[in-house]
Amino acid sequence: MKYSIFSLARAALSGHKNWRPTWRDAAPKDRYDVVIIGGGGHGLATAWFLASEFGIRNVAVLEKGWIGSGNAGRNTTIIRSNYGLPGNTGFYELSMKLWERMEQDLNYNAMVSQRGVLNLYHSDAQRDAFARRGNTMRINGIDAELLDQAALRKMLPFLNFENARFPIQGGLLQRRGGTARHDAVVWGYAHAASALGVDIIQNCEVTGFTRDANGKVTGVETSRGKIGAGKVGMAVAGSSSRVAAMAGLRLPIESHVLQAFVSEAIKPLLPNVMTFGAGHFYVSQSDKGGLVFGGDIDGYNSYAQRGNLPVMEDVCEGGMALIPMIGRVRLLRQWGGIMDMSMDGTPIIDKSPVDGLYINAGWCYGGFKATPGSGFVFAHLLARDQSHKEAALFRLDRFQRGAMIDEKGQGAQPNLH
Amino acid sequence: MRITCPFCGERELGEFTYLGDAKPQRPAADAGEDAVYNYVYLRDNIAGVMSEHWYHGGGCRAWLKVTRNTLTHEISAVEAAAGAGAAKVGA
Incomplete structure (x- = not known):
């Protein structure tokens, strides 16, 4: 369904009885090119950018509850790009520019309000x-x-x-x-991604990964059965450590x-x-x-x-x-x-040490403003196997290399960031 | 959430400061970079019962080892951290 002044007028004249669901609640298929774990803003944005910018449409977004039931619906809806450190400055501005055209791109009113x-x-x-x-x-x-x-x-x-x-x-x-309507951001990405063929699968909790003999991730085990995947991306916010642990990883996250x-x-x-x-x-x-x-x-x-x-x-x-x-x-x-x-207050968008598993995590409490930018650069990483230039510093191994991006200068104490 | 300090009794949360998981142990000086990286940066981030260090700054200024469920905030045990004293984290 495409929204416009005409669709609104038509619906009004027919007593608003003809609105249809804005996205398709899909059942899982056996296999997808890319499976995204997490049906929040970041996961759905990633799926939409995969389909719209990178031509990968055989994509599923798996959500354990209902879409937007986690942090996407629990934030204070602020959008901004006022960061000072290399790595952050460019990335959040990329995200800000995507906010500015989001509603046109998605054909969905996300109430983006640049009120300062x-x-x-x-x-x-x-x-x-x-x-x-x-x-x-x-x-x-x-x-x-x-x-x-x-x-x-x-x-x-x-x-x-x-x-x-x-x-x-x-x-x-x-x-x-300014601000944006957080639920509408979720629904807008779901609306636009679904229209391009992305399967949005709710009540589908990931319980493990399937791996081949070399350890490469070949899919996920879920509460709705096994789903094969060429690549798996995780965008699960506060559950990042729990999902990563299923693949045997420990993350620098609390x-x-x-x-x-x-x-x-x-x-x-x-x-x-x-x-x-x-x-x-x-x-x-x-x-x-x-x-x-x-x-x-x-x-x-x-x-x-x-x-x-x-x-x-x-x-x-x-x-x-x-x-x-x-x-x-x-x-x-x-x-x-x-x-x-x-551990440094900055996100991680990177390939994981496990082949086939990609991580989008560590958003601390700045995840909402990053939604479109995060989706774009994560889709870029999943599609091309290399970091987007604006996310090139958000690497998982930066703590080992001493290349932290610590905007507050607090050190490795997560509750101070 | 209220914490029952073994020295001061039950006190409100605002008197305490959180350090984190009590499990990581400082590696020996010659343990190598990987061991230090593990200790400083990687966490189990347990969803469930976890042993953790709290500091009773608004009371006796002792370091405490609290056993708490991160899913429910239920506290099952509070004891003095080993070697507890002001600004001294037990091993």
């Missing part, structure tokens, strides 16, 4: 660090503006500029950043829980995405009116998809330090997702 991402700074040192990151972005052709307090007071008069401990001095603004929050709906207040620079708090306002916000991961290994109160308190304190007027807004919902925290 503003990182606030609270000290001279932080201003200098932000100026440097902004300059790095601009040298690489990415938009960035360093705003002083006077400019911010005009834009966002309700911020707590005179906070005694953390006065707001200014901010680094990327106007092209799984941690990250909570996110939404308030009751209020009238339009926040024009953009903003982050508190003296703690960890990021917030935007959804089109329904709820404040969508989050902060740090809880800090301990977890597969439980729920967190604890200390982080909730910390996040809310961050919000109060930044925007005191939200103090009486009530919290509506809170949830947790399982992040694959890597």
